Amino acid sequence: METERVRGNPAGITNTHVAQNIRTARQAIGMDLRTMSEGLKAAGRKLSTSGISKLEAGDRRVDVDDLTVIAYLLRTTPAALLTPPDEQTTLTGVPEGYEPEEIDRWMRGELVLTEEGLFNYWQQEWVICTDRIHYLETTLAGMTAPDPDDPERPRANPKTIAAYAERLQTARAREQAIRERGVQIDPTGRVFNAKDYTENYADTHQPGQTTARSTLS
Incomplete structure (x- = not known):
């Protein structure tokens, strides 16, 4: 039981969305893995090219500090990386039934889901x-x-x-x-x-x- 508590919860669907969004954003600006790795290192967040590949494949979790650094490097925003792609609305802990627009505005801090x-x-x-x-x-x-x-x-x-x-x-x-x-x-x-x-x-x-x-x- 102690070992399970240390490992924490498994990555959920939100992590999957973030991983997909990071890959899409990186490819959109033509940044290769080496350049991204160097940018992360310069910001004090060491992550090898293989580590980034694992992250983009969803095999490695994205922590909040990495998220802000990556968003800056990829010329996007943390909210954009967190938002489900392709009109999806499923997020860890968020019930089904919301419109994609509502999820997007919630991520931007423009509404509360109440x-x-x-x-x-x-x-x-x-x-x-x-x-x-x-x-x-x-x-x-x-x-x-x-x-x-x-x-x-x-x-x-x-x-x-x-x-x-x-x-x-x-x-x-x-x-x-x-x-x-x-x-x-x-x-x-x-x-x-x-x-x-x-x-x-x-x-x-x-x-x-x-x-x-x-x-x-």
């Missing part, structure tokens, strides 16, 4: 999205209005109109995705209440903090 935290996040995203749609719709209406000097053509050129129309389409798709998730978070529809968002903004958006309401009632 009922209140998710509610606050999606309500804010709803307000931002609907404001953007209103802006794009208004702008497009002005662009497509007849030119006073030439009623046969719109005020803006077709390429500009097409670009804004594509942005509007993307925003509407985002609106639909938020609506679907918002109903799951709160079936009463409060996620889509802009007035409620405004009234509680001061309590849920404090500089330097990730906050959540004390209650949803």
Whole structure:
């Protein structure tokens, strides 16, 4: 029993994600194993090329000190290395059921994975999205209005109109995705209440903090 306690817990799925992300990030900037090993050594974290290979294969655990050094060397962030790749959401100790976006924002410190935290996040995203749609719709209406000097053509050129129309389409798709998730978070529809968002903004958006309401009632 003593030996098992010294060895600690086995590496979990989060370590697997980190290992994959490190390899991807290293290859993305064209850094070879030797250069990475030298960079780690210069930072006081000795790790041979074979050690890095084992780390990237998930056969060697990544401790938090190595994580920060590696993130710096690979021109990325600790959060990016910790975040599950390829739209995955499985992390050690985190229940299933969260959206990839929620896991990503949690890793970035932009929300807390609680009922209140998710509610606050999606309500804010709803307000931002609907404001953007209103802006794009208004702008497009002005662009497509007849030119006073030439009623046969719109005020803006077709390429500009097409670009804004594509942005509007993307925003509407985002609106639909938020609506679907918002109903799951709160079936009463409060996620889509802009007035409620405004009234509680001061309590849920404090500089330097990730906050959540004390209650949803």
